Amino acid sequence: MATGSAGSTATGSVPTTRATANERPDRPDRRGRPDRPGRAQLVPTAVLLIGALYCLLPVAWVLVASTKSGSTLFTSFTFAPSTSLVGNLTDLSTYGDGIFWRWMLNTALYAGVGAVLSAAVSGLSGYTLAKYRFAGRSVLFNVLLAGVLVPGIVLAVPQYLLLAKVGLTDTYWSVLLPSIVSPYGIYLARIYAAAAVPDSVIEAARVDGASEFGIFRRVAAPMMVPGLITVFLFQFVAIWNNFLLPFIMLADDDRFPVTVGLFTLLNQGSAQPALYRLVITGALLSIIPLVALFLSLQRYWRVDLISGSVKA
Amino acid sequence: MSTATTRAGRRGRRTAAPYAFLAPAVILFVLFVLVPIGYAAYLSLRKVRVSGLGLGRGARTEVFAGLENYRAAVTDSELWSGGLRVLGYGALLVPIMLGLALLFALLLDRPRARLGRFARTSIFLPYAVPAIIASLLWGFLYLPATSPLNYLLARFGLPEPDLLGGGAVFFAVVNIALWGGVGFNMIVLYTALRAIPAELYESARLDGCSEVQIAFRIKIPLLAPALVMTTVFSMIATLQVFVEPMALRPLTNSISSTWTPLMKVYRDAFATDDRYAAAATSVLIAAVTLVLSFGFLRLVQNRAFGQER
Numbered sequence: 180m181a182t183g184s185a186g187s188t189a190t191g192s193v194p195t196t197r198a199t200a201n202e203r204p205d206r207p208d209r210r211g212r213p214d215r216p217g218r219a220q221l222v223p224t225a226v227l228l229i230g231a232l233y234c235l236l237p238v239a240w241v242l243v244a245s246t247k248s249g250s251t252l253f254t255s256f257t258f259a260p261s262t263s264l265v266g267n268l269t270d271l272s273t274y275g276d277g278i279f280w281r282w283m284l285n286t287a288l289y290a291g292v293g294a295v296l297s298a299a300v301s302g303l304s305g306y307t308l309a310k311y312r313f314a315g316r317s318v319l320f321n322v323l324l325a326g327v328l329v330p331g332i333v334l335a336v337p338q339y340l341l342l343a344k345v346g347l348t349d350t351y352w353s354v355l356l357p358s359i360v361s362p363y364g365i366y367l368a369r370i371y372a373a374a375a376v377p378d379s380v381i382e383a384a385r386v387d388g389a390s391e392f393g394i395f396r397r398v399a400a401p402m403m404v405p406g407l408i409t410v411f412l413f414q415f416v417a418i419w420n421n422f423l424l425p426f427i428m429l430a431d432d433d434r435f436p437v438t439v440g441l442f443t444l445l446n447q448g449s450a451q452p453a454l455y456r457l458v459i460t461g462a463l464l465s466i467i468p469l470v471a472l473f474l475s476l477q478r479y480w481r482v483d484l485i486s487g488s489v490k491a
Numbered sequence: 492m493s494t495a496t497t498r499a500g501r502r503g504r505r506t507a508a509p510y511a512f513l514a515p516a517v518i519l520f521v522l523f524v525l526v527p528i529g530y531a532a533y534l535s536l537r538k539v540r541v542s543g544l545g546l547g548r549g550a551r552t553e554v555f556a557g558l559e560n561y562r563a564a565v566t567d568s569e570l571w572s573g574g575l576r577v578l579g580y581g582a583l584l585v586p587i588m589l590g591l592a593l594l595f596a597l598l599l600d601r602p603r604a605r606l607g608r609f610a611r612t613s614i615f616l617p618y619a620v621p622a623i624i625a626s627l628l629w630g631f632l633y634l635p636a637t638s639p640l641n642y643l644l645a646r647f648g649l650p651e652p653d654l655l656g657g658g659a660v661f662f663a664v665v666n667i668a669l670w671g672g673v674g675f676n677m678i679v680l681y682t683a684l685r686a687i688p689a690e691l692y693e694s695a696r697l698d699g700c701s702e703v704q705i706a707f708r709i710k711i712p713l714l715a716p717a718l719v720m721t722t723v724f725s726m727i728a729t730l731q732v733f734v735e736p737m738a739l740r741p742l743t744n745s746i747s748s749t750w751t752p753l754m755k756v757y758r759d760a761f762a763t764d765d766r767y768a769a770a771a772t773s774v775l776i777a778a779v780t781l782v783l784s785f786g787f788l789r790l791v792q793n794r795a796f797g798q799e800r
Contacts, residue, residue: 223598223601224604224606226594226595227595227604227605227606227607227610228606230591230610230614231606231609231610231613234614234616234670234673234674237617237620237625237628237629237632237670238616238620240631240632240639244631244637252637253636253637300516300519303513304513304516307509307512308513311508311512313506313509316509319513322520323516323517323520327724327727328780328781328785329777329780330727330753330773330776330780333528333531333756333776334524334527336531336760336770337528337530337531337534337770338527339760340534340766341527356519356523359519360519360520360523360524385505391505391508391512395512419621420621422621422623422734423734427761438624441623441624441627442737442738445627445738445741446741448741449742458627459631465621466620469619469621470616470619470620472619477612
């Protein structure tokens with residue numbers, strides 16, 4: 180990640196204060212104020228630590244709560260772990276003939292397929308907007324980008340009514356199709372293409388007689404791969420986290436993603452508190468894949484793209 | 492001659508290419524963004540006229556309603572209280588969220604920051620948790636029967652608060668959104684900070700500037716574009732608040748079905764089956780969103796694409 184190297188130069192450029200004050204106490208001339216940097220560090224470090232603990236609190240809770248049986252959930256101290264994790268997992272897996280795992284698969288399908296298609300469409304559009312000069316370019320871009328401003332539900336209700344007219348509601352398509360076009364993905368791909376694909380390479384390919392689409396597929400797209408992975412990740416998380424669209428579109432719980440599935444379980448839980456245990460275990464399982472994806476692909480979270488400051 | 496014609500043909504293909512390449516995005520955008528907006532606008536001007544007892548085929552006909560639905564929406568006290576609640580929610584949430592994100596980003600960007608990697612990953616982690624799951628987790632942390640706070644207070648014989656009660660639930664929702672949003676904004680700002688060349692701080696440090704002065708005089712002004720960008724996206728997300736209160740509803744009675752304007756849209760469209768009122772409210776919300784964020788967006792665009800044009 181580009182930011183990593185920038186970070187090391189930033190800290191590396193002030194070696195005197197760092198090395199002398201903290202790591203070499205044997206130099207008497209620098210020991211006149213030995214504890215100042217230490218004390219100055221204390222408050223910022225504590226603030227960061229509090230922030231980190233605040234963010235970890237609910238995650239720690241769900242880890243502990245998923246080990247509790249139905250009765251200890253309401254009686255024992257919140258953060259006291261218990262021994263029912265395996266039992267909870269089995270109960271969740273067998274609940275409704277294993278519908279929970281069906282929801283997980285559905286979510287993976289919606290997010291995986293949707294994000295791949297979205298990255299492909301965004302990549303091609305972003306490349307075109309960055310590399311071609313044509314009439315209507317900035318109008319098209321501005322209209323597409325303005326899509327970011329339209330609140331989801333403002334779209335979701337008419338989308339539902341329109342898809343109902345063509346009989347597509349309560350199908351996989353009703354969740355997949357509206358998730359493909361991403362103004363944000365196009366915006367990111369445009370910035371990335373502008374920075375990563377040199378005009379000279381495109382010209383050279385043209386001179387060699389490549390077709391326009393061939394240039395994109397064989398020359399530009401490979402250069403844009405890191406940016407496209409970023410678009411994929413953002414869209415994957417967006418679809419994975421989207422609750423409203425599937426909530427409105429789907430009626431059959433066989434097609435639910437895990438977010439909607441757990442919500443319906445929670446809703447039933449007010450009448451049957453025993454279900455809370457399954458909801459909690461399900462919540463834990465549903466965040467594991469995303470957290471794993473997230474930590475393993477950390478270097479692709481190129482959020483610098485958002486502020487437009489890309490160095491490809 | 493033949494080379495001239497092929498060249499002309501290529502030129503033609505090259506002018507057609509960008510339109511062909513943009514076709515998939517444009518078609519999907521038209522089908523799933525523009526047409527629904529148009530349809531919502533159309534529905535918002537319609538209503539159902541019931542003749543007779545409203546029974547049988549043809550007893551309910553859709554007719555032009557003019558601005559009737561809008562008049563009803565604008566004079567609806569539920570919508571007003573929901574709308575004002577969301578504006579208050581945004582006015583509280585956005586500054587706190589971006590303030591904390593900025594604070595964390597600046598603390599991470601200090602030379603010799605400790606626990607940097609741990610703090611950065613932990614604070615960014617909630618971004619990987621869907622809002623509905625986050626609301627569910629916090630919901631159980633609020634629920635008096637399972638809350639650690641209530642457990643501890645009860646232990647010491649102190650009065651137990653109801654974190655999901657009438658007054659507190661507003662802040663409970665703000666907290667969930669804050670938890671989910673700080674990390675992402677922090678990473679955006681932190682990455683922007685990392686892109687600033689370190690030499691800019693050198694002379695300031697030599698002149699005896701403290702890190703706090705450097706943060707206020709150099710870093711924050713240079714972060715302005717990123718701050719504008721994060722503000723726009725936070726504002727849009729704020730006005731759409733729906734999932735968090737929706738997820739808390741099964742756990743508490745203090746959230747009505749029209750607690751936020753979007754919840755009212757959902758209720759009108761699906762529970763009371765008045766899609767015309769829902770459409771009019773949607774259009775109003777979209778208009779307010781556009782008005783509030785358009786100025787910001789223009790500024791962002793000029794910053795991001797100023798050099799490229």
